[in-house]
Amino acid sequence: MRQEKQTISAEYLARLNNSPFVYLVDYRGLNNVQFSELRKRLSKAGAEIHVVKNSIFGIASKEAGLGDVSGEMKGQVAAVTGGKDLTNAAKTLRTFSKEFDKAKVKGGFLGSKRLSAQDVVALADLPSIEALRSKLLGLFQAPASALARVIATPGAQIARILQARVDKETN
Numbered sequence: 339m340r341q342e343k344q345t346i347s348a349e350y351l352a353r354l355n356n357s358p359f360v361y362l363v364d365y366r367g368l369n370n371v372q373f374s375e376l377r378k379r380l381s382k383a384g385a386e387i388h389v390v391k392n393s394i395f396g397i398a399s400k401e402a403g404l405g406d407v408s409g410e411m412k413g414q415v416a417a418v419t420g421g422k423d424l425t426n427a428a429k430t431l432r433t434f435s436k437e438f439d440k441a442k443v444k445g446g447f448l449g450s451k452r453l454s455a456q457d458v459v460a461l462a463d464l465p466s467i468e469a470l471r472s473k474l475l476g477l478f479q480a481p482a483s484a485l486a487r488v489i490a491t492p493g494a495q496i497a498r499i500l501q502a503r504v505d506k507e508t509n
Contacts, residue, residue, distance in 0.1 A: 342395055350398035350417075353421065357419035361431060361446035361458055362407070366414045368440050376434050376441055385405065385420030388419035403450050415444065424448065428462035 355358060365373060373387075380387050392411040399407045419426050428443075436439050448452040453461075465473075 343391075346391060347394050347398045347401075348350075349416075350395050351401050353388070353417070354398060354404065356401040357421060359420065359424040359427070359446060360404070361418040361427065361453075362411070362444045363414045363416045363418060363431065364413055364442045364444050367391070368438070372438055376430075379430045379434060380418060380420075380427060382432040383420070383426035383482055385418050385419045385422060385430070386448050387416050387447070389414075389416045404447050405450075405452070418446075423467045425464045428458050430458060432462040432463065433466045443447050 365376075368376065377387050392415055394418065395415070396407055396411055399405070418427055418431065431441065431443055436442070443455045445455055445456045446458050448457075448461075462471075
């Protein structure tokens, strides 16, 4: 392989190794303005999209332990990677695809597990990591709140009884 192709392959490999997920997107039909808009939206979601050279990306994916991706690497393909919330990137792709009827997800990887296009859509349907954290925190706090109410109830009842007695004696 020529030196420039080795450099590109090393760049792809670094992106694949530094990202917990990779989504492969067919960007056929997108013009430059639309592609820039997709790039901007993905950036807000903590992800990046890069047009890839199919044959070199295939070599880099094998080196990264993803296996043979030749089935997904037909046509105009871009790779979405990121280090943050993978559901936000999937939601962004789904929203953009519905809005422009372009940029179709072909599949991807979560770690070394292969994802179909339907799997990526399923990831897009999951709540964000912040929503999951808040739900989990709510589950942890609910028993403590209930316990505090149970402990406080007898004391509050005694206080009301004493106050009623004081009110009765003052009248």
